[in-house]
Amino acid sequence: MIRTIILSTLLFGGLWAQDDLLELIQDDSDVSTPIWGTFKATRIVNAQSIEMPKPRILEFMILHRFGSMSDGFYDLFGMDEAVIRFDLKYGLNDHISLGAGRSSLNKTFDLFSKIRFLRQTKGQGSMPISIALFTKLEMQTITRDMDMPDRLTFDVQALIARKFNRSFSLQIMPTYIHRNLVLTQNEKHELISFGIGGRMKLSKRTSINFDTFFPIGDRQDSYVQSWGMGYDIETGGHVFQLMVTNAQGSFESEYVEHARGQLEDLDLYIGFNITRVFSL
Amino acid sequence: MKKNIIICLLILAPLFARNIYFTRSGKVSFFSSTPIEDIKAENEQVTCVLDLDKGEVSFRIPILGFRFRNGLMQEHFNENYMESDIHPNASFKGKINDWHEIDLTNKVRSIALEGTMTIHGVSKVISEKGNISIDNGNISGDANFQIKVADYDVKIPKILRENIAKVIDVDIQLVLKKK
Numbered sequence: 001m002i003r004t005i006i007l008s009t010l011l012f013g014g015l016w017a018q019d020d021l022l023e024l025i026q027d028d029s030d031v032s033t034p035i036w037g038t039f040k041a042t043r044i045v046n047a048q049s050i051e052m053p054k055p056r057i058l059e060f061m062i063l064h065r066f067g068s069m070s071d072g073f074y075d076l077f078g079m080d081e082a083v084i085r086f087d088l089k090y091g092l093n094d095h096i097s098l099g100a101g102r103s104s105l106n107k108t109f110d111l112f113s114k115i116r117f118l119r120q121t122k123g124q125g126s127m128p129i130s131i132a133l134f135t136k137l138e139m140q141t142i143t144r145d146m147d148m149p150d151r152l153t154f155d156v157q158a159l160i161a162r163k164f165n166r167s168f169s170l171q172i173m174p175t176y177i178h179r180n181l182v183l184t185q186n187e188k189h190e191l192i193s194f195g196i197g198g199r200m201k202l203s204k205r206t207s208i209n210f211d212t213f214f215p216i217g218d219r220q221d222s223y224v225q226s227w228g229m230g231y232d233i234e235t236g237g238h239v240f241q242l243m244v245t246n247a248q249g250s251f252e253s254e255y256v257e258h259a260r261g262q263l264e265d266l267d268l269y270i271g272f273n274i275t276r277v278f279s280l
Numbered sequence: 281m282k283k284n285i286i287i288c289l290l291i292l293a294p295l296f297a298r299n300i301y302f303t304r305s306g307k308v309s310f311f312s313s314t315p316i317e318d319i320k321a322e323n324e325q326v327t328c329v330l331d332l333d334k335g336e337v338s339f340r341i342p343i344l345g346f347r348f349r350n351g352l353m354q355e356h357f358n359e360n361y362m363e364s365d366i367h368p369n370a371s372f373k374g375k376i377n378d379w380h381e382i383d384l385t386n387k388v389r390s391i392a393l394e395g396t397m398t399i400h401g402v403s404k405v406i407s408e409k410g411n412i413s414i415d416n417g418n419i420s421g422d423a424n425f426q427i428k429v430a431d432y433d434v435k436i437p438k439i440l441r442e443n444i445a446k447v448i449d450v451d452i453q454l455v456l457k458k459k
Contacts, residue, residue: 020338021331021336021373022329022340022371024300024302024329024459025300025327025329037358054350054351054354055351057350057351057352165365166363166366204359205360205437235439236356236439277352279350
C-alpha cells in the first residue's frame, strides 16, 4: 500500500509539474516529413542530381562550357569557344518530371525523364535515402552519312542520394549507356560506370559541389575519367553553377564517357549552368 | 500492484482533471504582398490547447506543415528563411486577458491575448486581439495580426528585398474540442 502511494505520488507529481499546456495532450505530431533540398539544382556539376522540377514548375536550364583553358591568355582560357546545351523540363507531380534539350555538340537533341521512387524522410518510420531513375534518349542530327538508328544513344541511371545534414549531401549513380554506333571495333556498345557526387554548403545559399564517374570494365586507350568541381549560388528563382571540368559536353554519353581534358596541361573547361524556374 | 495504481488513479483523477480544450488541426495562413509577387502559405497541423479554468493558451505550429502553391518557395522557406531543421516549430504561450470576466457564449466576442511568441528560435512578448465563441461544446477562435520579419531574425537577402514583405499578415482559425 505504501508503495502504491509513493508510486502514485510520483505519477501525479509529474502531472503537477507540467507548466506547458501542450504536454497535457498526447503528442502524435511525430509523423515522417520529407527532406527538402538535397541539392540546389537538378545537376550536381555535370551529373544529374536527385532534384527535379517541383510540381507545376517549368524549369529552363542553360549549360555552357567554354573551350579548353590550355591555350591560356591567347583565347582567354577558352572563352572564345563554347559548347552550349539548353533544356526545358516540367514537374508533372512529386514523382515524375519530363524534359527535352539540345546541345550544340554534334547537334544533339535529347528527351529525358526523371522518376523518383523514394523520398528521404525524417520522423517516425523514416526513409534514409532518396532514389530516382533517370533515362535519356540522345539523337545526333549533325550532317553525316549515318542511318537513323546509328544516331541514337540511350542513358539509364539510378540516382541514390542522402542528405546527411543541412550542409552535406552525397549521391551515387550506377550508370548504363548504350551507343548504337561506335567509332572503332575496340569500343563497346554497352558501357557501365559508377558515379559519385556530393555537395558541401558554405552558406545558406552557396555550396561547393563535385562529381565523377568511375568506369566499370575496359575502355579504349583514349578514355579519361570525367570529373567536375563546381560552386553553386542560389538567388530565389535562379541557381548559378560555376565549374571547372574535364568534359566539354553536358549530356550523359559525353560527360560520362567522352571526357578528354587532362589536369597536367590545364586542358580543362570552365563552364556554368543557369537554372531559371517558372511557376505555371 | 497494477490494480492498486488504477484504483488510485480513479480516486484521484477528478482532483487533477483540468478543463482542457484542444485541437491538432488548427489552421494558420500567412500572406506576404509586394508589387513583385504575392506569397501565401497554409498550415493545417496547428496544435492549440486552452485551459478553460485559467484562460491559458498554448500553440505549436510545425514549420514543415506550411504548404505553398510553389514548391520551390516551400523549399526556400524551410531551407533559407525559417531553417526548420534547427527550429522545427513556432510556438505561442500566453493567456487571455480578463478571462474570468469573459462570458463564453455562441456570440462571437473579442478578446486580447498576451504572451510569448517564438519563431525561428527568437522569443518575443506580444499582445494581439482575437475572437472567441462556443457552439455545441466546441470553442471557435480566430485571430488576425501582423508579424515583422526582422523581429525574428529572419534575414532576407538584398536581391529579394523587393519580393518579400517586411510585415507579414497572419490568420489563425481554430476549433477546439474538449479533452
